[in-house]
Amino acid sequence: MIRWISRLSASIINPYRSLPSSVYILFLARIINRMGDFANFFLTLYLTRYLGFSEKQTGLVLSLVGISMMAGALMGGRLTDLAGRKKIMLTLQSLAALSVMICGFVPDRPLVAWLLLVFTFFNGAVRPINTALLTDLTSQEQRSAAFSLLYLGINIGVSAGPILAGFLFNHYRQWIFWGDGITTITTILLILFFIREPETSKIRVEQNEEHDNSSTLKALWNRPILAWYALITVFASFIYSQNSFTLPLQILKIFGDKGPRFFGIIMSFNAVVVIVLTPLLNHLCRRKRPLTRIALGYIFYGLGFGLLMFQIPHGFWFLISTLLWTTGEILDATNSGVFVSNHCPVNHRGRFNSLFLITRGGGRALAPLVSGFVLEYLGYSWMWGFCLVLGFFLAGSLKYLNKEDIRRKTS
Structure with missing residues (x-):
């Protein structure tokens, strides 16, 4: 039994051992950055409790935050394919840190909402650059482990962050913003000193990743599997985004003053589940194609949020x-980047990744608007029931796409 456990542990850990050293630095940077990602987690509660926004007003602000992120991702994706990844990343992260630090000096004023839009814009711009950089540093065989490892880094940080943020939320609100800024600056220093700018001549070009000199939209149109997947991610993001809008509102309604603290516990539990299950799910699903894994994730999305109908x-x-919904999150988050990276031209990596961030941002922007309307006129049970049905529908759509992808590759 002990030998079997030892062999299983080794097989789970082995894929993470042969990654480039820069990936481990990015892993550490993700831990630190997300440990201080206080503002995003408590934004809904902050707007409703301390700034006195209604559910509709909060939904509007969160939608604007999603739009801001999409605009930032569009700019970041364009810049990363035209200039050096590292320089652009450091500049944008510095601007993000500055904007969130300012919030700490005006913690209970409506100006915070506008400053967070600026923060989200620069934060969104960094994301496609991060993904493009990770893709540059790895081969197709390494990417599943690399994306999985960085996702683990995010959640190791998140496992501690929300509990601390829950304390700060009630006692030292300005440190929600200052803590976010300080951890971002620490991340900047790690990347500045320990990661080299990838040389264009040494960037890996593998199957399905050859240069495409057409425009981004035309390049996507020539890859219909990716185009349809982009549309599906809008609705998948819509479901997942309920954890930052409908879920905290329901918790606040049920648990009252204890709601913020319990929501912090929920988010930390989410991160702990990710830490425990990500390596195991990566091992169990190692022979399955990325789209099959993501489809299974959508089923867990539907089941997890659907439970809350009761x-x-x-x-x-x-x-x-x-x-349940965290299991879906793991399968979605650790395989979406792999699938996109393995199907996009090397000279469009930044722009393609920004496009998929935009589609996910579209889902996040749509979620509070639709959810706010549904909650006001129909109630929580209807909202969760819709998530259940939508999750299963998206899973079926992805299974069809997977068959088409296999057919195209074998024909």
């Missing part, structure tokens, strides 16, 4: 729900 006022019920 409004049971007990913390354990929310933990079960979180376990």
